[in-house]
Amino acid sequence: MAKTMIMDHPMIQHKIGVIRRKETGTKDFRILVSEIAMLMCYEATRDLELSEIEIDTPICKAKVKELKGKKLAVVPILRAGLGMVDGMLTMIPAAKVGHIGLYRDPETLKPVEYYCKLPEDCASREVFVVDPMLATGGSSIAAIQMLKDKGVKNIRFMCIIAAPEGLKAMQEAHPDVDIYVGALDEKLNEHGYIVPGLGDAGDRIFGTK
Ligand SMILES: O=P(O)(O)OC[C@H]1O[C@H](OP(=O)(O)OP(=O)(O)O)[C@H](O)[C@@H]1O
Numbered sequence: 001m002a003k004t005m006i007m008d009h010p011m012i013q014h015k016i017g018v019i020r021r022k023e024t025g026t027k028d029f030r031i032l033v034s035e036i037a038m039l040m041c042y043e044a045t046r047d048l049e050l051s052e053i054e055i056d057t058p059i060c061k062a063k064v065k066e067l068k069g070k071k072l073a074v075v076p077i078l079r080a081g082l083g084m085v086d087g088m089l090t091m092i093p094a095a096k097v098g099h100i101g102l103y104r105d106p107e108t109l110k111p112v113e114y115y116c117k118l119p120e121d122c123a124s125r126e127v128f129v130v131d132p133m134l135a136t137g138g139s140s141i142a143a144i145q146m147l148k149d150k151g152v153k154n155i156r157f158m159c160i161i162a163a164p165e166g167l168k169a170m171q172e173a174h175p176d177v178d179i180y181v182g183a184l185d186e187k188l189n190e191h192g193y194i195v196p197g198l199g200d201a202g203d204r205i206f207g208t209k
């Protein structure tokens, strides 16, 4: 079984505390989501493999480390996942970006697919799927299945806030996927919202409510 990492970095915890506040406005919310994604990306890439190569410094030859292995891609789940892309790219500027469009039907809470555009060589990349919220897990589980159906094998999932229900569902549906969670909350409410959560992440990032 792949690993699940719940973030314990104080900067991440502090910033998540600020985005939870109902008085945090769109501009600050967007900036903070991007910063949290950057910090989480830093933590989530700790285990990337390195190889040693020889280079010339202006002084002499030296052995240095460089990232080896698969190239990376970031795939946000639209819309809210878009808020995490800039932060991810600050850490891994050469990553390619794919997009998966899904929204959660408010009645059934089931994901509805409306868009999918991935880098051509996605199947050979290590893919970070990003979405701030893992609630029932329906959307992220479906997005990862879409990637697997296109041949992607190395997938990691990153969310800022998870409900225990969604985390369990994700671990069961995709036991091969490493999961990175900023904060693990208490539960889902009767409308499928995370408690205490932060409300609707997409609406808060884009100011649509
Ligand atoms: O785990 P789930 O129960 O599937 O819920 C989580 C999903 O809900 C939100 O998206 P939403 O449907 O609000 O779309 P949006 O990003 O366009 O606002 C969120 O960004 C996740 O994608």
Ligand SMILES: O=c1cc[nH]c(=O)[nH]1
Pocket (backbone or CB within 6 Å): 080, 133, 135, 192, 193, 194, 195, 197, 198, 199, 200, 201, 202
């Ligand atoms: O709490 C929740 C649940 C699903 N989607 C959100 O944006 N927030």
Ligand SMILES: [Mg+2]
Pocket (backbone or CB within 6 Å): 080, 200, 201, 202, 203
């Ligand atoms: Mg939304």
